[in-house]
Amino acid sequence: MGIIVTRAYSAIFVACMLISMPLHAKKPVLPTPETIPEAPTLTAEDLVNLVGNTPDLIIVDARITKDRAHGHIEGSISLPDIDTSCNKLDDIIPNKATPAAFYCNGIKCGRSVRAVKIAKLCGYQNLHWFRGGFDEWQSRGFPILKE
Numbered sequence: 001m002g003i004i005v006t007r008a009y010s011a012i013f014v015a016c017m018l019i020s021m022p023l024h025a026k027k028p029v030l031p032t033p034e035t036i037p038e039a040p041t042l043t044a045e046d047l048v049n050l051v052g053n054t055p056d057l058i059i060v061d062a063r064i065t066k067d068r069a070h071g072h073i074e075g076s077i078s079l080p081d082i083d084t085s086c087n088k089l090d091d092i093i094p095n096k097a098t099p100a101a102f103y104c105n106g107i108k109c110g111r112s113v114r115a116v117k118i119a120k121l122c123g124y125q126n127l128h129w130f131r132g133g134f135d136e137w138q139s140r141g142f143p144i145l146k147e
Helices: 002-020 044-053 086-092 111-121 133-139
Strands: 058-061 100-103 127-130
Touching (some): 044 127, 044 133, 100 133, 111 127
Parallel strands (some): 058 100
16 A cells, blocks of 8 residues: 555656646757858948948848837848748848848857748848847947837
């Protein structure tokens, strides 16, 4: 009888532990790669210079709406990586030779990496990647907009 009760308590204990655990463990947040092939990596200052020298530049904010609500780079267009597709890119960048710079939250955010890779697969040719993203932009004291 004692063994049956102990097994029952063990089963209840294991069930309680499983219920209290998260359904999926969070992945560790890793820094983004240093570079993306065929997409020059920009600093905040590089992006400012690129904007000044490239009047047709499109800046794409690859962050989700919740993050963009905290502020964004003036003139950027919101296209979260989770919504990025060839059709959606074509809506905002109809000419595949138009220069485009992508950013997200910073070096631990992979959203802009995914968006740049999708844009490359869609045939876009003049891509830039602002690796430091919104975190670097703010830390340099550059202006942000909130909607």
